[in-house]
Amino acid sequence: MGVHPPLLYLGMSAWRCRSFAVGALLSGEIHSDEWIKLTRRWTLSAWSFLSCIIAGMWWSLRSARVGGYWAWDPVENASFMPWLTATAYLHSVMCRSGAGCSNCGT
Numbered sequence: 001m002g003v004h005p006p007l008l009y010l011g012m013s014a015w016r017c018r019s020f021a022v023g024a025l026l027s028g029e030i031h032s033d034e035w036i037k038l039t040r041r042w043t044l045s046a047w048s049f050l051s052c053i054i055a056g057m058w059w060s061l062r063s064a065r066v067g068g069y070w071a072w073d074p075v076e077n078a079s080f081m082p083w084l085t086a087t088a089y090l091h092s093v094m095c096r097s098g099a100g101c102s103n104c105g106t
Helices: 005-016 018-027 032-050 054-060 076-095
Strands: none
Touching: 005 018, 005 032, 005 076, 018 032, 032 076, 054 076
């Protein structure tokens, strides 16, 4: 329990840092290709920190004895949605750059 919440906080904070990159893109201070590289780096770090939701799922299932898969814990569900969004974003960026995808929607 001492590791899981700080890692989720780091993941949510790194996820929020992407908004500064959006602001830089809209203001014209950064170009599209640089923006993709910058947001991919922040999204990858946020995704790795948010991946610790599995540890929270295990803790709530085993230690708290609340039962059930994910136990419908609001913290787990609130961290699961940005994780899914980050996964979809990373997939689309990888498809756009051609890394790791042979034929993604082209």
